[in-house]
Amino acid sequence: MMTTPGATESAHAVLDAMATARRIRPAHASLIDAFEQPLAIRAGLADLFANDPIPLPEINLELIAQGGSVLTGDDLARLEPWLLHATRELLPVLESSFPNGEPFRKLATAAATGELSVREASRALLDGDAAKLEALGNAVGVPAGYLMLSLQMIAGAAIAGLASQLGDQLESTSWSHGSCPVCGSSPSLATLSRKDDVQVEALVGGGGKKHLHCGLCGHSWRFQRNACAGCGNEDPHSREVFYAERAKHERIETCSQCKGYLLCVDLREYEKDPNLQALPLALVHLDIIAQEKGFGPLSPATWNTFS
Secondary structure, three states: OOOOHHHOHHHHHHHHHHHHHHHHOHHHHHHHHHHHHHHHHHHHHHHHHHOOOOOOOOOOHHHHHOOOOOOOOOOOHHHHHHHHHHHHHHHHHHHHHOOOOHHHHHHHHHHHHOOOOHHHHHHHHHHOOHHHHHHHHHHOOOOHHHHHHHHHHHHHHHHHHHHHHHOHHHHOOOOOOOOOOOOOOOEEEEEEOOOOOOOOHHHHOOOOOEEEEEOOOOOEEEOOOOOOOOOOOOOHHHEEEEEEOOEEEEEEEEEOOOOEEEEEEEHHHOOOOOOOOOHHHHOHHHHHHHHHOOOEEOOOOHHHOOO
16 A cells, blocks of 8 residues: 655655755756745655556667667556556645646646546657647646646656666666656756776766656666767767866766757766756756756756747
8 A cells, every 4th residue: 555655765855955055056956946845755756666567668669779668659548547546646735835826726626527637648748749738738727837836746757666676677678768767758958877896997988878857757777978868969069068166076068969968967076966856956057057058958847948
């Protein structure tokens, strides 16, 4: 039986990371305050779903080889109980976390009465169907931005649980793309890993292995070190790296070909690995720098989208 999502180990880890981020980046405090509880509950739900067995989708190796994700074309029926559970848990938290919580209350009512199909809306989110999301929001009197944020939390929790259950099946696939192999979403963050015990300087060239982290479900996968995750561009003349002052372990990787950017942190410079769900909220100053230079985030989110 599922327990309270806020009581899981991952939920506590998010809360601890948020407290640290608030102390280190006091300028981000209001943003951290707004997302602290929703992200903690989402993390807790992902833990609960990971331990709630469901029929798993078959991994289509031919589709994977062509760049399709596990959930490409999936109707998400197997995830519907989780999506509805996450809807009930997260929307009240979002309502109480933001100054204008009324749209989240409307979404909760629409989902409870069946006026809004969370499964249909989640499928539109995965498909990147902005027109359909806008239409679904309009039908229940909610701006598309509120629906998008709600779905990123709700579907993100459910798909994170699925990714955990897929486990070894995912590890056995050959995946070299810049999008998530589970849900097809773009990465929100990259990391350079600590050196393994078996690695030697001659093999790693002084640098860690690069991993991308999905902006929706949080799944991580290995990626080519010197390629753009947005378009695959490997030309060093059209890719640049920018750093914040006195923090070269936190950087912005930009691509002039697709005009996208991705934040990247070097884990070798951290005493312990940061919580990757909370970390983007401590790096918003880098988003501001990148967007002032004319680049856009590969994985747009409420906290990194500025007018």
